[in-house]
Amino acid sequence: MTRVKMNNLGIPPLAGVCSYEEACKVGIDVDRNVSLLRRYLYIQTQLNKIFAAHLASTPEWEVKCAFSLHMWLAAEHSAILRKRVTEMREPPLHLDKVPDLQLEKLFQELIRSDGTSELVVGIYGVVMTEFVAALKLHLDETNPLVDHPTYRILKIIRMEQEEMLAWGKQAIVGLTPSSEIQLKTQKWADHLAVFLDNAGGISGEANKIILDNxxxxxxxxxxxxxxxxxxxxxxxxxxxxxSVKIDSFYGDADLEPDERTYALLYKRLREMDVPEWMGPIIYRTNGKPWDYYVDMSRQLWDEARHSMLGEVGLYQDGVEFYKYPIEYKTSMTLNKAFTALEAHTILWYIEQSLMPKETGKRYEWVVAMESDNALAKTFQDYDWADEVLHAQIGRKWLVPEHGSLEEMKNQGALISQRYSIERAKLDVHSEQLVNWWPQFLAEIREGRDKIRGKQLQPK
Structure with a gap:
């Protein structure tokens, strides 16, 4: 429908946001908008918490990787939605108040999922599927011009939620290979759907049902x-x-540059234990400003990403990342024997120890630069940048807890001493006799030469 023929000089009107007809839509009023956004941010806050609670104990490596990313995105989405709510006549108060007790019951069920298959089906097959549908409906209903700030952030959130959902749908297939598992997870999905229906759906506006006794x-x-x-x-x-002390390999100037660089790649691979101990830190730390959870979730994702860089570094030269030992004694020790504050303090203590120019992250980058592994050079370049950020995050949130930077350093040293004692107790679980490094090095060198040989062959 064209109400009047406009002379816009051949230039798209309304800044290209929408057509005149779309801008004539009455759309959603401010009060309803705020109500919806408060539900959305609560959902993202709860998903961040659930990812944090389950990341360490989820056995499947690929799921740990995805949870790490999706946890950070949930924190970011919650932060964006919080900011938008405060722009719409709402003071920045009580944003963590539960908007609907029935919605709270849903997430209290979801966090109690039994095993990875139930958890992934619950998050992606139930909650995220409905959340994406709710965002689409919101975008369809709101006026894209008058409510452009909301419209813009919901478009961004919807895009990233759809990417997460696409991963989740494929993961569900992989995690439910048998009819027996499929039946179990379907029952759990149906169970959660009752709680979601009782909350009136994601928006709270659907017809609520009476919870089946x-x-x-x-x-x-x-x-x-x-x-x-x-x-x-x-x-x-x-x-x-x-038993294989990786640091002793990349720090040994007498070794060949490729061996030192492969040691760095394996060190990156081992970083999965950092998300495995950061998840419990985040879950057990309550009452912080939301920026804390955004910062910590970002660092957790970075550490998981570093581990994936190691995974890719081995893949590049033909070695499966799970073929040789990837120990997790650090996360096992810190999760079971230390408080969240102690675990965070030692994390920072390790991060800041990597800052010196001659021994820390810059040194690792120099080692990689001396090799002919271009990918490893890029990996170490960005790893170095990330770790500088992580040391800053630690200072930002831990100095107020300890009273001063000096006291934080003192506490870090004391906790490290106790950590070393506790960690050593886990040695009994492995004979610590197999020096697998020579076999790994021979295999990855052989794989590299074979792959490069194929790449150099004329087509």
């Missing part, structure tokens, strides 16, 4: 207790074996 909640009214012990799936072998 036959649907017994798993939530017994007691606070959820996360599983602190990190887990790895059956592909990983001898996961307590740290």
């Amino acid at each position: 036959k649907v017994a909640p798993r939530n017994d009214g007691q606070p959820y207790e996360m599983q602190m012990e990190p887990k790895r799936d059956e592909r990983f072998i001898d996961i307590y074996n740290d």
Whole structure:
């Protein structure tokens, strides 16, 4: 419909945001908009918390990687939505107040998922599927010009949620290989759907149902207790074996540059234990400003990404990342024997120890630069940049806890001493006898030469 023929000089009107007809749509009023956005930010806040609670104890490496990214995106999306709510006549107060007790019950059930398949089906097959649908409806209904700030952020959030959902749908297929598992997860999806329906859906505007008395909640009214012990799936072998001291290889100037660089790539691979101990830190730390959870979730994602860089570095030269031991004694020790504040303090203590020019991250980059591994050079370049950020995050949130930077350093040293003692107790779980490094080095060199030989052959 064209109401009047406009002379816009051949230039798209309304800054290209929308057509005149779309701008004539009445759309959603401010009060309803705020109500919806508060539900959305609550959902993202809860997903961030659920990812944090389950990341360590989820055995499947690929799921840990995805949870790390999706956890950070949930924190970011919650932060963006919080900011928008405060721009719409709402003071920045009570943004963490539960908007709907029925919605809270849904997430109290979801966090109690039994195993990875239930958890992934619940997050992606139920909650995220409906969340994406709710965002689409919101974008269709709101006036894209008058409510452009909301329209813009919901478009961004929807795009990233759809990318996460696409991963989740494929992961569900991989995690439900048998009809028995499919039946189990479908029952769990149906169970969660009852709670979502009782909340009136994501928006709260659907017809609410009366909770079926036959649907017994798993939530017994007691606070959820996360599983602190990190887990790895059956592909990983001898996961307590740290007999190969990686630092001694890349720090040895007498070794060949490629061996030193492969040691760095393996060190990156081992960084998965950092997300495995950061998840519990984040989950157990309550009452902080939301920026804390955004910063910590970002650092967690960076550490998982570093581990994936190691994974790719081995793949580049033909070695499966799970073939040789990837120990997790650090996360096992810190999760089980230390408080969240202690675990965070030692994380910072390690990060700041990597800042000196001659021994830290710059040195690792120099080692990679001396090799002919171009990919490793790029990896170390960005790893160095990330670690500088992480040291800043630690100072930002920990100095107020300890009172001063000097006291934080003192506490870090004391905690490190106790950590070394506790960590050594795990040696009994591995014979620590197998020096697998020569075999790994021979295999990856052979793979590299074979792959490069194929690349150099004339087509």
